[in-house]
Amino acid sequence: MQTDLIQEARRQAEICNACRYCEGYCSVFPSLHTKRAFSDGDITQLANLCHNCRGCYYACQYTAPHEFDLNLPKALAEVRRDSWESFAWPQPIARRFHTHGGAIALALVIGFALLFWAIRAIGSSGGEGFYAVLSHNAMVAIFAPAFLLPLFSIAISLRRYWAEVEGKPIQMSDLTAALKRAGKMQDLAAGHGEGCNFEDEDRFSQGRRHIHHAIMYGFLLCFASTSVATVLHYVFGLHAPYGFWSLPKLFGISGGILLTVGCGAMALLKLKSDRDLGDPSAWGGDIGFILLLGFVGFSGLVLYALGATPLMPALLAIHLGSVLTFFLLMPYTKMAHGFYRLAALVRDAQRKRYASAVL
């Protein structure tokens, strides 16, 4: 972890702790106000609780040009990104993608190339639809490790995070409390439920929250589509391609639309926002990730629309290439935030549980 980033966030947190005006905004402040001194782990936890809604920045009487120069959303965003990079495994690739959109683009091109190569080298051993281009076994051989390895990597990162923030044994109630907050994106709504200050200075807007919902649920629907298809394949012996009124298709198409629209809207929203209230060095990486995720959804929809045309094999390679890149980069891009956010919310639920136990 970079001590200068932590130290700056600590300096700001100490000023916040003497003020407390923002107590009602989000999870960060009630957690901050329980401390008198902030360890590195405390700052890391606060950073991962912060959802960068920026309400506290616009409410703050101590932002520049005031000599206290508070910009808590930025200070926490920088610690947050640094924490993800520091906990990532393996370390040699940890610091490539958060700050480099170009690296994500390059990885995408490599992903395309791998899939074209796989289709050419392995091809099909007979089968219908997409399997006529690349066999089911080949797909599983590529995507099972491409899915499981990143999850393994993230598990290592989360263990490191949990140790840093001194997490306690997790109870079911911690998990449900955290999932509830995440499911509603309560921390993107400000304390009064009117949203973020993201697009137009201090104007509250639900834009970011709704767009984030579209992306999150879009992703989950696409994921559900693949999961259901896997069950259909192995448990029920029902093999792709599936008709429009099947669960994989319904989940996949609705999820793809939500992902495409959501990611496009999020990129536009980010263009409107003030970069200096986030982590400026991560801007390119964040945009690169959003475009990649949106492309996964979009290429899936195009593949569905043009699946019966001669373009299909190329489109399949492009779509699967983007999916492959997306999964492999998961631990090293903005995608990691979902896991850390959830861990931070679980830790915060524990803090509240322990606080009420003391009372």
Place this chain on the structure above:
Amino acid sequence: MATPKEAYDIAVIGGGNAALCAAMTAAESGARVLILETAPKPYRGGNSRHTRNFRCMHKSPLGPLIEEYGEDEYLSDLLKVTGGKTDEYLARLAIRTSEECLPWMEERGVRFQPSLSGTLSLARTNAFFMGGGKSLVNAYYRTAAGLGADVLYEAAVTHLELNGDRIDWVDYTYEGQSHRIRPKAVIVASGGFQADTDWLTRAWGEPAKNFLIRGTPYNRGVVLADLLGQGVDSVGDPTQCHAVAIDGRAPKYDGGIVTRLDCVPFSIVVNKDAQRFYDEGEDVWPKRYAIWGRLVAAQPDQVGYVIIDAKSLNLFMPSVFPPLKADTLEELAGLMDLPANKLKATISEFNAACGDTSGFHPTELDGVATSGLTPPKTNWARPITEPPFYGYSLRTGVTFTYLGLKVDAQAQCSTQNGKIKNLWAAGETMAGSILGQGYLAGFGMTIGTVFGRIAGREAAAYAN
């Protein structure tokens, strides 16, 4: 925004809570309103940007407020702090109207939050703004803009031309140019004069040069002086200001809430000669910080030094700057530039005067007192023995000045010849009419909101 060319019905001078309440109310009645705010946009809002709550009467639970807080209790709380120096008629008007203001504020974008941690005693009486006063100010600027009111930042009003019983024109500078406008009505809501150190020094004396100003550096009293110079009726003691003891390392201006120090009751306080000068444990801190503002102002160099030991460190709200810390009193004296031998002698004498401390209770008057010591410490008197030792400096922080424009129940200004037909005042600049001395938490925002609305309504009625 470019220099306005159109004719305005109403010019509002100032850009804090009272000014914005007046501007919104007038604009809602269809008046064309221009707000002339002397601060740049990041510092807009005067002292309102540092506020955190609104003291509000209520007959039953209202918004974030619990139980009830009636007119008579509210008034008696006010009279306790002003020592009776209060215009009861205007005070009751402010109190009574406060109840309808809370939903009015919510309709214009203000959001409230539960009483902040460490302020539970105010949960019944004071409604806290979510995010504090600056978020209230932000919401009002948005609402005012939506109503068609124009705002000029860094627009410094230099003169209002009083001609008999009316204001003929308003002069201001903006972007390096002088401008003159002739609105039908003028509302003055530009605060007191505490940020003008020369004026403060003339009023209070030389020590005022060492005072810190807790709020905006833009309340220099230019318009107030201009109007008083033309014979507009004044109210309030011209030599007095509301001052409290704050962290001596606070910035000269705009330190705001974070510079408070709540540790005095658990400490001993000495002057630069390492002598104690007052009972540190006389009462709970919220009831004593104003007295300590004056006490520190009376010490050499207007500075005090607070010393606690390790056992008291966690008994008060965290300070914005960490305390000086040392393992011995000699070392601490060195860090604080105090004579070490004298400090040790003062503390030995104090420690020897402490008695049984088993009844120590940090949140109530515990009667744990010194015996035979002058001045005594009458509560929370525990010997300073346990290293590390911690030190803070204390200085006088000015909140606001009492001298202001005298208004009637319509918020209208006057001269000795009677009412000025088109001049109203609201907020800190007329608060001396109600707050003759002392201060009651959250009452400044009540005065600003109530009289801002009245001024806006009356000015619009006149202009239309």
